Amino acid sequence: MIVKQHAEAAQEFIKDEARTDWHDETLWFVRHKRDKAVNTLPEWESLREWASQIKNHTLSNLDHYLKNFEERAISNGIIVHWASDAEEHNRIIHKIIADNKIDKIVKSKSMLTEECHLNDYLKSRGVKILDTDLGEYIVQLREESPSHIVLPAIHLKRQDVSATFHEHLKTEEGNFDPQYLASTARHHLRERFVESELAITGVNFAIAETGSFVVCTNEGNADMGVHAADIHIACMGIEKLIPKTEHLGVFLRLLARSATGQPITTYSSHFNKPRQGQQMHVVIVDNGRSRQLGRPDFRNSLKCIRCAACFNTCPVYRRSGGHSYHSTVAGPIGSILNPNLDMKANSDLPFASTLCGSCTNVCPVKIDIHDQLWKWRQQIVANGYVTSGKKAGMNGMAWVLSNPKLYRLSGTIVRWVMRKFPLVVNNRLNVWYKQREMPAAPEKSFRDWFKENQET
């Protein structure tokens, strides 16, 4: 399958101008809700700093905390598995399903299982999983992937959802009422929860000192699945650990406010032990994370708590849509995580940014996202993963900019050409001309103007 580069896919996305505007404004509205929630707490900046330091500390002692967590979890009756990569993660889950002869499986939102392409892996082995988060359920019915890690169906309008539900759930054609559509899904999924034999969830936070883990949802779908089924499998990346229970106080205060502007999610479920007769598994996954830990410039991307505040604030994400990033985790954070997984395949992503720095400013755990985007660009160029056109352009630019006389001469020529023969730059071959007018060329450079005015 040929994967379109970000710029190319974004071009497709923005063809529908009204929808692009809606996408942009809706996500900006979520960002605005975040600001309102954040401004109610005078200690917000202290919380960010504490969260950042707790995560830095955890990463600096991660092997110790992983062992701690495992030991406590096992003594709590939880079965702990370790997976080096996506394939092993999928194999472990498939084995649990096969060993227990399960065929009714529900899953709540877990970006890790998306990253590992668990659904496809199981589907090719004849096992069907039902995604129960409403947004994920919608995209699963449409055979799409989530376009946002917190709002999976944000690329869709109610008309799309209505058409999908009409086809699969026999809802009334043309009934676009979100209340009606959501309650139909609720009704349908309730039956599936009740009959489910196995439930898969993600993990928001895993606590080393207790061997417990916390799962946050607004819909209650994680709990409906887990408490109904006889087997619970929770999947977590190695970076989900925090040392102590008291640290949850910091992270639960930051997470929902950053994500949606809520002061907390509706449900914050704390799992310590399986219930009587239940099997509880935790799968701890590396999949490139330990490699990222070894990259000093990029390791602190592992502090991420997946709130997606950086998505909602990003002018490029808002106007290009999540699918343009051809990855499970899109947006600014995805653009610094994905090159670690496959630098060549994701070499376009660090360039899908204006480097405005807004992502860094809203990040609740203080990841220097825009600096890392810039650093990845350099790594990508050094590894030869940019197009020859871009490389030649950059080299030419560097030559001109490092040569003052040549720079002044080029400026004079360009200004003259733009004034006399505007069609040379105002044409389809110039990518800077797409969807915008070129600026009017001034008579003289600032340098010339300054010289004249200084002397008089």
Place this chain on the structure above:
Amino acid sequence: MSSRELILKAVAENKPDLTALPEMDLSLTIRYANKIEQFIDKLKSAGATTCHQDSKLVLQNDLTEVKAQGKFIIDLLDIPHSKDWGDLHASQLESLDTCYLRAELGVAENGAMWISEKQMSNRLIPFICQHLVIVINEENIVNTMHEAYQRIETTADGFGVFIAGPSKTADIEQNLVIGAHGSRSLRVYVMGAVS
């Protein structure tokens, strides 16, 4: 080498130099002039209904009225003397209309209430019921999550949950819909020292 050993080895080799945990000065965190008012306010904005005035009496009427409707009700207000529902399967709880239970603690900053496994008798009950009713004593309302974690013992039971409203979703065009997969409504009775 097993994957466990491989991962732990790679992490040990690649981790940065040890940094310290932060000294968290919790005196910097918000204190509300009226914790109870703030708590109620947050619950209302999350879509819950609340009762503070004459709450004991109103709760009695609520119970009487709902019980008279003949629907499947679970009343867990008198733990440990309430009936044990631990063995019930999802298929038996599916028709549960209303559940009454007590929260150990409430948090003013966000309206969240801590319910431990022993308060819910069966882990599925607070989620599968159509309507959830939570009773909380006003002296158990704290300012922030930091204070909450100082007060509760999260590992006292196998499971525990903070609940901060009825279930909800905004996954269809960011339109808020109350009643996603968990309870469709939440009523909270805040019991005063005298009520």
